């Protein structure tokens with residue numbers, strides 16, 4: 001490993017899901033260095049984050065998102081990370097209010113107003129309904145399970161049991177959900193690739209909103225979610241083919257800028 005290579009980075013968070021952001025339009029970041037990405041995300045030996053995101057040039061759209069989980073491996077789509085990257089691209093002056101970018105699961109459009117970012121997610125046409133859970137892919141795979149007394153749940157213990165036990169090495173993200181008196185849903189997520197509970201998961205709350213609508217627990221096409229790190233809103237259109245025009249909305253903010261050497 002090289003010594004004294006300096007990297008300028010920005011730290012962003014979206015409802016407590018936090019990311020190291022790197023402007024890699026110069027293509028200088030060592031993209032295959034899994035160990036380095038994991039170290040930068042480490043909360044004791046590095047900057048500390050749930051993931052690292054590279055903002056890159058795209059041949060047709062405004063920019064491209066390359067997302068790594070905290071374990072250093074490239075992940076599937078990250079909803080909160082996508083929202084934070086939109087805020088970062090806006091900060092860099094790449095667009096002013098509306099944008100379209102490429103990610104691992106295809107093109108996403110988004111808007112920003114103040115610190116509120118609304119991101120269009122992919123359509124969902126397939127939902128597995130099992131006796132005590134739902135499984136669907138919102139850009140990343142998600143298990144959705146209803147629980148009671150959600151704040152007392154050991155999310156790490158129960159989430160890791162399901163992540164490995166039910167889904168094997170490839171795994172899935174595991175979401176626990178409880179309907180609240182105000183019509184919203186409380187959600188706690190065990191994230192694959194972080195291998196721990198995170199304060200919020202964007203593709204996870206999107207999966208929860210769709211699963212709760214599919215199950216009839218909510219009839220509105222706008223669903224409010226209360227994650228551990230803040231509130232998010234999911235809206236969609238629904239017809240016989242499934243869920244389309246899926247949007248994830250909530251705050252995404254810059255926390256600090258820094259330089260790290262390795």
Ligand SMILES: N[C@@H](CCC[C@H](N)C(=O)O)C(=O)O
Pocket residue numbers: 017050069074075076077078079080081140141172173191192193194200201202203204
């Ligand atoms: N935090 C993310 C989810 C990221 C995807 C995931 N950890 C995986 O690769 O399975 C989000 O906000 O969607």
